[in-house]
Amino acid sequence: QAQLLESGGGSVQAGGSLRLSCTASGLTDSTNCVGWLRQAPGKEREGVACIYPDLNTTYYHASVRGRLTISQDKAKNTVYLQMNSLKPEDTAMYLCAESGSWYDLRRGFSDREGRGTQVTVST
Numbered sequence: 001q002a003q004l005l006e007s008g009g010g011s012v013q014a015g016g017s018l019r020l021s022c023t024a025s026g027l028t029d030s031t032n033c034v035g036w037l038r039q040a041p042g043k044e045r046e047g048v049a050c051i052y053p054d055l056n057t058t059y060y061h062a063s064v065r066g067r068l069t070i071s072q073d074k075a076k077n078t079v080y081l082q083m084n085s086l087k088p089e090d091t092a093m094y095l096c097a098e099s100g101s102w103y104d105l106r107r108g109f110s111d112r113e114g115r116g117t118q119v120t121v122s123t
Contacts (some may be wrong), residue, residue, distance in 0.1 A: 001111060002095040004027035009117030014084055018119060020081040022096030030054050033102050034079050035070060037110060038092035038119075047097070047105035051079060064090075071122040086121045094119050 008020040020036065034049025048061045051072040058070050079096065094117055096101040097110035104110070 004114035006096045006114045011120040017084040018083045022079045024077045037095045037097045040092035045108040052101045
């Protein structure tokens, strides 16, 4: 059973940076999109970024494009999310997730996901 383990969340002031990491263990489908969902209180969960590992192709939610960057280290089975110029509205639980497509992940659907790491951005 594949598992996704996140790390790197925390609390920062607006304008600050964080880097999230997601390490996959077990078998995963290398053609799937691997990325990040976020869930904020009172809001629907949404996909913020994903990468197709085999193609190294990336996709982003419009609200984060230019501020968040997803990347991978295939040798370590790890996906990263570099978060810059953070805003209070980025505050959420961030979950590493695997999905058949960015189209599904963008709408909050995943085939598997981790337990999440909290990101809090204060003014």
